[in-house]
Amino acid sequence: MTEGKDELDELREAVREFLAAKSSETAVRAAMKGAGEVGGGYDPAVWDQMARQLRLPGLAVPGDYGGDGFGLTELEVVLEEMGAVLLCSPFFATVVLAAQALLASGDEAACARYLPGIATGQTTATLAAAEGNASWDPAMVTARAKRTQDAWTLTGKKSFVIDGTTADLVLVMARSTAGPSLFAIDRSAPGLHAEPLTTLDPTRPMAALTFDQVPAVLIGAEGQGGALMSRVLDLACVALAAEQAGGARRCLEMSAGYARTRFQFGRPIGSFQAVKHTCADMLVRTELAEATAREAARLADEAAADFPVAAATAHICCSQAYLFAATENIQVHGGIGFTWEHPAHLYFRRAKSSELLFGGPAVYHERLLDRLGI
């Protein structure tokens, strides 16, 4: 797509309208209830409508594989809107993690086999990379891949797998004699067991997976897992940053709205500088967060050399901005913001969980310095 501002605005409007109808707070809370159960955590009817009416799963899948061939710039807009309403959906794991891993593998046969299903919404998918130590670093992978004649089998454990009990297709980072490599396994494959985890953020279900000689298909070249994960994490960081920027913007709107209408001492609390400046700080960080996420997406689409640096920057800025906005949003609301019934805690949970998903500050600062070559 060109720099066409109008087309992006139209996309945003369409997605926003759809989500207003399908992902109200009531709908989010209903989906959340199933997050700790096998097969739960989202409304399959909404996923189906999202695919049929808006073709969102295929938005950034190349035309050759049945998608609409748009880029990260368009995907970023969609993810901002999804993050703003805490949509419970297999979208992130399927369209970002799994589809981007397939594309990054350069394995045309695998792309032709799996991506068309993802593009139409027929297939949901995920990427199982982290294990018990929660690291996404492929060097830390211990799950084993064994070759037996013409076939591969996987044995080991994965954890923190997003949508791990529902995804039809599970891409797994496992170690062969050549090093970390990417494999695909089917949800119904024998020897695969998925156990739902209780999550801090119930709008993003996770599972622990156990593999006992599960038949698998090698994706891409054996031993290329390191380079592949580096690319996938850069893209996933930008996608996550978009969700975070959208969530931060929503927290800012909630706080500003409340500060305008909540009266104490006979005046709106937003007229007190202590509250006003908190809101201004939220605005500053949100503006920065949005700029970094959108700019990183643009650089990805231009295949710019400084994309990895921009991705790492966006991940840091958006993580910090969202956590700040979600935390201060509770503070601005006071007691009501601490109740279960108020949505503020849902944003706090998502913000904290997103900050730490790929390792958090302990990892992301070094990633930025690494991408800068220092």
Place this chain on the structure above:
Amino acid sequence: MPDDLTQFAQQAREFLDARAVRPAQHAEFRWGVGDDTVAYFGADPPQVEERKLRAARDWQRTRYENGFGWISGPPEYGGRGLTPVHELVYDSVESQYDVPDTGTLSVIGLGMIGPTILAHGQQAVKDRYLPAMYRGDVIACQLFSEPDAGSDLASLRTRAVAVKGDGEAGAHWILDGQKVWTSVAQHSQLGMALCRTDLDAPKHKGITAFLVDMSAPGVDVRPLRQMTGGSDFNEVFLSGVRVPDSHRLGEVNGGWRVALTTLMNERATVGSEGGGPVAEALSPERLSALMRATWTWDDRALRRDLSELLAGMMATGHLNARAFRRLQAGVAPGPEMSVAKLMYAQNLTRAAHFVSRVLGPRIIADTGEWGTYAWAELLLATPALRILGGTEEIMKNILAERVLGLPKEPGIDTRSPFRELPKGAP
């Protein structure tokens, strides 16, 4: 970039290729080699400052004579008649060349006061001053703040009293009062002064703006010394200064509107600051070289601070880049400029403190070691950045009130006549 901008950028490059040098292709930075100055405020001896000012004026004249002196200005006053986007394009092309720094002329005079004169000046004044300013002949300063009118600018008290014309002397005004924090006043030929002209009107409605000839009798400029040790701003005393009515900007008692024009341009100017020797010193390679030279390379806490700092600076860069692209696409700017201004102050402050943590005792005493104590100037300069061009607190009020629609602080009296308002501390 649209065709005409591409063509314009090409013209700019041709002009610069003929008259300026391109700096050597980003020579690899080597620790201990070259100038280690990291100064936000200049601290040059008078003769060096004089030489730099002359070079700045000469370069502005060269720009002007070649159609790059006032790119977005109207042709009848020596402008090129193009758009603010063309200005930005020129700036980005020129930043790739080694040319004299024209900040003394451009930041306040050309950036803020020029546009104000254009919007509110009388014909004779526009004809006289605008071409002279953009040609580099006239430097202008801003006579706004007073000892008792800082963030609350509208409470200013410098008086202007009208004197009717009689015989050969036309109608004019007599100005009395004291201005403060006046940057570049010592170099200026022209000042834009806000004065109280009606004590019985509410404070925003009794102010009038004037252009003051800085060499007129009764104008006394006294340098103030700032905490870095240098003198970049002044006090300006006005004692019975005579100003012709033709030098009034806008309506009598309409000065607040005029001031807003100036201040809007100020925020745009300050927010866009990014280049200069400070930016170069804060590049990732320079900062990592500093860590290597001080054997703090693998200090985990410092590495984390470095990442925080670089992320903040790059994010601000992305914000500016997006604002620039929106402007190019004809989209009205959002709050990016105010946000960029706040971030600029935060980034430089964070940088100065990061560097001081890396240097440790080397920044508290000058041992003569290259690239160490040189950072002290920046460290001492950074408190200014959270104050100048509107304090951080006022900027946040503006963002919250104008962008988020939060209500104003109650109890601020904007209705009573100025003369009835409480003055100073009780």
